[in-house]
Amino acid sequence: MSKTKTYYIFYFLALFITISASAQTVTVKEKGNNQPISGVTLYNLKKTKSAITDINGKAQLDVFEDDETIFFQNFLFSKVQLKKSEVANNNYIVYMVMSIEDLNQVVISASKFEQSRRDIPQTIVSLDAEEIGFANPQTSADLLEGTGNIFVQKSQLGGGSPIIRGFSTNRLLISVDGVRMNNAIFRGGNLQNVISIDPFTIQNTEVTLGAGSVVYGSDAIGGVMSFHTKKPQLSYKDEVYTKANAVLRYSTANNEKTAHADFNIGYKKWGFLSSISYTDFDDLRMGSDGPDEYLRTRFVQRIDGVDTLVENPDPLVQVPTGYDQINLLQKVRYEPADNLNFDLGLYYSTTSEFSRYDRLIRPSNDGGLRSAEWDYGPQRWFLGNISLTKLSSRSNLYDKIKATTAYQHFEESRIDRDFQSDDRRTRIENVDAISFNLDLEKKLNSTSSLFYGVEYLYNKVSSEAFTTNINTNANAPISTRYPDGSTWQSIAAYTSLKYKPNTHFVFQGGLRYNQIVINADFTENNVFLDLPFDTSNSSPGAFTGTAGVSWIPNETIQWNFNASTAFRAPNIDDLGKVFDSEPGSVVVPNDDLKPEYAYGAELGLKLNFSNKVIFDIATYYTFLDDALIRRDFTLNGQREIIFNGESSNIQAIQNASQSDIYGFEIGAEINFTDNLKLRSQYNVIGGSEEGDDGEEVPVRHVAPDFGNTHLIWKYKKLELDAFAVYNGELSFDELSPSERSKPFLYAIDENGNPFSPSWHTFNFRAQYQINENFQLTTSLENITDQRYRTYSSGISAAGRNFIVALKYSL
CATH class of the missing domain: 2.60.40.1120 (Carboxypeptidase-like, regulatory domain)
Structure with missing residues (x-):
């Protein structure tokens, strides 16, 4: 060759x-x-x-x-x-x-398992980790407010009470990794529990606007806020996978100092994620341009053992509002097979004591201030949950199954003392909550899927109270806020059917039955209240249902229609609470309560013009029957009793009202180029309910018109966002009677009446990826330094605020 x-x-x-x-x-x-x-x-x-x-x-x-x-x-x-x-x-x-992009197309909260967003007949707002990182919120309440669909009320800096479609507090449900956070003492007044969720640990948030009682049970009347925290990442190769992040953040309006770190280590079958966050806030500075009524001109200081009103050297600084907070998270993931996961989550959050600012600015009858002290004690929350998820099975009963059991512990307390009084009152509440959820999905055939499950909840409430003489430190018992040792239980079963005969039409409908069992013993409090009963045993039941369709005739148009019922069963806060609801009034227990029901409908339209111009429009109506509301009450034939040393009008939670709530939402997105887009959201809400005299009055938690508009430019490593946030006015006539009775929270109109003025802010945000390890995020908020206070809030919002955060990833 x-x-x-x-x-x-x-x-x-x-x-x-x-x-x-x-x-x-x-x-x-x-x-x-x-x-x-x-x-x-x-x-x-x-x-x-x-x-x-x-x-x-x-x-x-x-x-x-x-x-x-x-x-x-x-x-x-x-x-x-x-x-x-x-x-x-x-x-x-x-x-x-x-x-990150896929999360915009897939949602979990609607059925506990992944579904295409296009198949859901309700409006669901999603935020992913990238969007959260760019928004750079101080708390999870601020994160929700940034969506443009959720209104947030604040009574103090350490707070944030979401309002969704005219409902708030215990008519909204909070879920963390599939575990219900709502407990037996979630109240109708403003709630701060959402700030216990660390925004640094959130992978994505889904907010269902409207009823969700079929899947989530009691309280899910106005909406469901589902927070999904980050999961440990596994290696899937021979080498160990490691990932670490560290963040430092500072803001000028409250001298915020935040530090966060998380670390992931992953093996082939095991993954571990640890996270810690610490935040320290000083007193919050409000803006310089706005109503003088919001200024903090005086505050109480104890000088030589005497409460003294002193002039505030800087009336723009809201004294006292500062506090600090620690969040810890530890997660473990075991994946013995590709379709089988075991997850353990341990969450802990605690705050320092922080002042309830709206109570510290209440005037007294003589022109001074009513309270010398009014603090929330540390707000502590612990959650431990274990879940099993199997996503592929040949069982005749299910294709997917998820079982979750959890234990939670809540602690909150209230410490207050009247001006120039020697007696400090302390009330401490603890709730231990156990839950079990079993959720299943079965594909019946090529067009139909069945979702079903069961749930059990058990809450035990511990409550103690005493008064302390600040001179002698001598303690004496007083009435507790709740009946000590009371329990609240719920057992439920639900089923939901999804029918999708083709890509143009989807029907989803479901039913749920809930049985509630409440036991409370008022013997200890009867020493102070002389109630006509010593115990209360209640076991109300509730049926709820939903039915909705999505019709997608072509790639441009999608119609959604959904009709639903929802309910809220009375809890320990409704049935057994004792507290001073407002100056001169006291709320007492009422054992004659039944669930309140909501009947609602929503019609939505989405127009998508080749992903260049997108409109998302929805209108809704909700009728709330047998509404649990605070009204005047009699106790042993009496309309007044002595409480905290003064004669007080008696009130109680009662099934005493009906409400009509309606609204309109529109969202728009215009993609001018691949790098430049405009995004805007606007909400119009209205509602009325029966007043004490039978006349129609505005609903307390119906927010003013509100929204935001963002102009976003993104190119390679740089992202810029110029945005405006705005709220409409609520005149005196548009305020609910309970809000009119708190004029110290509001501006004063030309007739001398309280009202909530309109306001707007201009803001700018930037994020730059310096290299593969460092990322810089900055914001300049409220550029024109507006002095404003969101509706029903007791604290004014931040004035001009510069925020800078540096993230290091390895």
Whole structure:
């Protein structure tokens, strides 16, 4: 054989080997921009074979058999699974979708399992980790407010009470990783529990606007706020996967100092995620341009053992409002098989004591201030939950199953003392809550899926109270806020059907039955109240249902219609509370309560013009029957009793009202280019209810018209956002009677009546990815330094505020 022939044989042999080798090389790209993705782990079902993509998104497939299923895994992207033969048929190119973008198309809160957003007939607002990081909120309440769909009330800096479609507090439900946070003492007054959720640990938030009682039970009348925290990331290869983040943040309006760190370590089957956040706030400075009624001109200071009114050297500083907070999280994930997960979550949050600012600015009859002290004690929350999730099964009963059991402990307290009084009152509440949820999904056929489940809840309330003489430190018992040792239980079953005969039409409907059992013993409090009963045993039941359709005639139009019932069962706060609701009034227990029911409907329209111009429009109506509301009451034939040393009008929670609430929402997004877009949201809400005299009056938690508009530009490593936030006016006639009775919270109109003025702010935000390790986020909020106070709030909002955060990732 000649040298030439030998050369050609070796040449073609080498070429064949090269072609064969290249045919075994897959390239993984991001769908949409075709950019290669490095660090994607490829593995088989048993995880005995693996590979990882290089900087060019390439990996060798020669270790896998032709009929073997390959999983493509990267924590930033949705998992893909393909047979090796399918990869070959796709010319060895695999596209992955960023999970951040995918979250906008997939929701969990509607059924506890992933569904396409297009299949849900209700309005659901989603925020993902990237959006949360860019918004850079101080608390989870601020995070919700930034959506443009949720109104947030604040009585103090350490607070934030969401209002959704005219409902708030115990008519909204909060869920953390599928565990219900609402407990037996969630009240009708403003709630601060949402600030216990650390925004640094949130992977995504889904807010269902409107009723959600079929899946979530009692309290889900106005909406459901589902927070899903970050999960530990596994390795899926021989090397251990590690990831760490650290954040430092500072803001000028309240001299905020925040530090956060989290660390992830992942093995093939085990993952661990640890997180810690610490925040310290000083007193909040309000804006310089606005109503003088909001100024903090005087405050109480104890000088030489005497309460003294002193002039505030800077009336823009709201004294005292500062506090600090610590959040801890530890999560463990075990994945013995690709479709089976065990998750353990441990969450802890605690605040320092913080002042209830709206009570400290209440005037007294002589023109001074009513309270010398009014503090919330540390707000503590612990959650421990264990869940099992199986996403693929051959069982006749289910295809997917999730079982979650959880224990929660809540602690809150109230410490107050009247001006120039020697007696400090302390009331301390603890709730221990146990829950179990079993949720299942079964695909009945190609067009129908069944969701169903059961739930059990048990709450035990401990309550103590005493008064302390600040001179002698002598303690004496007083009436507790709640009946000590009372229990609240709920057992429920639900089912929901999804019918999707084609890509243009989806029907979803469901039913739930809830049985509530309440036991309370008032013997100890009867020493002070002389109630006509010593115990209360109640067991109300409730049926709820929902039915809705999504009709998508083409790629441009989507219609949604949903009708539902929802309920809220009376809890220990409704049935057994004793507290001073307002100056000169006291709320006493009432054991004659039944659930309140809401009947509602929503019609929505989404218009999508080739993803260039998008409109999302919804209108809704809710009728609340047998509403649990605070009204005047008699006790042993008496209309007044002595409480906290003064004659007080008697009130109680009663099924004493009906409410009509209605509204209109519109959202718009205009994508001028791939880099520049305009996004806006606007909400109009109205409502009325029966007043004490039977006349129609405004509903307390119906917020003024509100919204925001953002102009966002994003290019490579830089993202800029210029945005405006705005609220309409509520005149004196538009305020509910309970709000008119608190003029010290409001501005004064030309007739001398309280009202809530309109306001707006201009703001600017920027984020720059310095390199692969460092990210800088800055904001300048309320640029024109407006002095404003959101409706029903007791504290004015921040004035001009510069915020800077530096994130380091490794």
